[in-house]
Amino acid sequence: MSTMMLPFFGFLTRSFYIKMILVMLAVSIIPLIVLSYISISVSSSTVEKQVNRLNAQLVNQVVDRIELTMSRFRELSEQYSRISSIQSALVSPSSQYFEEVVRKKDLISVLSTASAVIGNVEGLQVYSNITGEVLSSDEAPSTLERSPFKPLIQEFLAKGQSSMFLDKSSHPELKILQNSTYYIGRIPFEVYEDMRGVLLISMNNAQFQQQIENIQLGSLGSVSLLTQSGVTIATTSKLERSQDDVRTRSILAHWVSLGKPTQFEMDTSIISVKQTKTFDKWIVISEIPSQELTQSADIIRKTVTYFLLALVTVGGLSVIGFGYQLYRPLQAVKRQVDAIKKGNFDARVTYFANNEIGDLGRMLNAMAVRIQDLLSEQQESEDMKRKLEIRALQSQINPHFMYNTLNTIRMFAMLKDYDNINTLMGKFVSLLRYSMENYDQNVPLQQEVDYLQDYIGLLNMRYKYQTKLHVDIEPPLEAMYIPKLSLQPLIENAVFHGILPKKKAEGHIHIRVYTQSDDASTVIEIEDDGIGLDEAQLEKLRVHMQQEQLGENIGLKNVWLRMRLMFSKEAQMALFSPSDQGLLIRFLLPPDSVRLKEVQHEQL
Structure with missing residues (x-):
């Protein structure tokens, strides 16, 4: 029995899972018990302090409400004492009975509207110091002697103040003050003006x-x-x-x-x-x-005790389950690392936790996939290099171009035009030397441009249509390295498919190389003024450039693939052909991929 238990005890002493469970139990449950004890111990004093604080806040809030209501009484009194319709009604009686009735009716309408708009007042009353009448928003007009507001108005007039506040403690004997609170103000409110009347605003104590x-x-x-x-x-x-x-x-x-x-x-x-x-x-x-x-403190003690028992039980079970959830993906990651160590990049982590260990598993899977992709890309790159090298050699000198050039030399020989023969032979030899004797696959941009100048010179001597090559290269980009013979196919396409079909006496090709100011990318543009392409042809060419097969347009596709191999897959190519304005080919090269100094270059 003891022999069988030894491996188990060994597992307990070595296992990361067991150690993690014990640490998590100690970290979570022990502080919870201490916190519960402290909560129960200080619950009474805490409750009392909180109640005192809330009680004080409650009193302050009620006082703020009361003060806001009283301030609003004063503002309403000042506001309505300045209303022209109220002041215009407090004048001497008119000899015309109808005008007097209309004036009173208008004043009562204003008071009723004001009472409805304010909302929480009991009513508004106006006493005319000139006519001795009391007009109300909710009662019929009456004289001061017959008005229930007589004691309030008389006291206000006797004191000579601009405003006065009256509640039930002011005159306990008056029934009118038992259920309402009044604010009284003179009309107009300013004491330097002659008083025309008194404005009473009443509020039922039920509002408070x-x-x-x-x-x-x-x-x-x-x-x-x-x-x-x-x-x-x-x-x-x-x-x-x-x-x-x-x-x-x-x-x-x-x-x-x-x-x-x-x-x-x-x-x-x-x-x-x-x-x-x-x-x-x-x-x-x-x-x-x-x-x-006391009742609140007892409730807190009981609640904390019950919750402590429940949390300890749930916490223990949760710690065990959570520990297993951490341990399981960790084991999966360990198996994945062992497989990669042995060179098995097909192994994958199949269980991912929603934490850093799960992220580690995903990264290991991504790393294995990336390694496989790199190996595959390396193989494809080697195959592509071999194919493109063959294509490049095939496109160095077009046999038809060679035959036509030799035939042109023969024609000048028959005409005994030795100057043109000498020029043609010089340019032709330079082309042959550049394409056949220079074995570097990457050459400086200026060297490629010199080759293009000789190439255009030969074409201009062969055809009656003249092609002008304009070169605008931003220093020091003349020294940047590009794939050898990468621009010649583009110039050839521009001449034979753009400029010559247009049948003009002169055509122009622009080569521009510059650095963008916003992201330091290098731009190479080849633009001609030939017939260009319509929108359908341009879109078809763009789609073809995205495909892997060479197919038709071998020259342009070959150049693009060689550019991507040298300047990384972040390199971009764009085609533009405005109506009857030729074709613009633009290469956008990442800033970190352009090499200016002469170094040991990788072979494409």
Whole structure:
């Protein structure tokens, strides 16, 4: 039995999987237990601090709402006291009864519209200091003596202020103040102008109740809005009104005795108190009993305990499963590395994890594929080099060109034109020497251009049509290396398929070589002014250039393949043929592929 257990224990001591599981359990579960203990230990103080902070924020938000409402009262009073339709209605009665009725009707319409637009006010009233009438947005016009707003208007007129705020604590005996709050302002609002009347804006206290009634502070907590004298405007307390008044007076007395702090403890509750800074000086009280805090702390302790047990169980199982998910792709990568080490590049990782190990497996697969592709490309490149070398040798001197040149020399000999014979023979010998004696497959650009000058010179002597070769090469690109005889087939095509068929006395071929300023790529352009190609022929030629077979257009295709072999597959070729303007062939060579100095070149 012990003999059978030894390999197993050896596996346990050596296995990366077992060690990883133990480390992950220690790293994940032990801190979780410590964190749970700390959470349970500090839950009570944390809950209390958070509740205090939230309680203070709650009081500040309610105060901000109240101050915003009161500031809005003042702004509305100033705004509507300046409305021309209201001021124009506060004038002496007209002798025309109909005009007076229309003026009052317009004023009441303005007040009704304003009340509807504002939305949360109870109504708007205007007292005319000239006629002694009170016009309202929701009541029939009446004299001041018969108006329920008489005490408010008289007090305002007696004080001589530009505005005044009145709530239920201002005149407890007035029923009109029991359910509403009023802001009163003069018309016009500026004190340096003669007063024409008074504007009253009323708001039902139920609006303030709506602002606080959705605030939840537990079954025993409450928020109360009081006047400066301690009269309740709105409250969420579930106590009877008399009991709630005793509670609020006791809180205010304790608050004043402590120097009016923003937060304090009283009996078994946490109290937050804040007084508004606007003209109303209302007071907001928020009370949260300690019993609510105790219940919250108990809930946290139980919740943390249950979650700790659940997380430890789930965490242990997850660690084991996660460890296996890491171990499995690691083994697959190990097998892949062993296969590549032995030269088996067909081996592949078949299982990929969604992590760095999976990325490593994908990279190993890509590396194996890339190695196979490189080996295949190397073989294809060698085959292509041999084929292109044969093609290049075949295209060095066209036999027909040689026969025609010799025949031209014979004709000049019969005419005894020894000067032309000498010129022809000189150029012809130069062509033969360049094509046959120069065994380098890559030559400087200037050397290729010199060869083209001799070639064009021979053609001009053979045909009555003259071809002009224009060369514009940007220094120092004259020294760049290109495949030997790579431009001659293009010049030959330009002459015989473009310029001669056009049947003009003179044709032009432009060779331009320059460096692009944006990406430092080298551009080689060969352009003629021959007949060019129509769109269908041009598109057919472009498609043929993308194919691997040589087929027709051997010269152009051979040049393009040799260019790609020398300047990498990033090299590009473009064909353009504007209508009746010849053909433009453009090669775009990558900047790092152009060689200017004479070095040991690779053979194509």
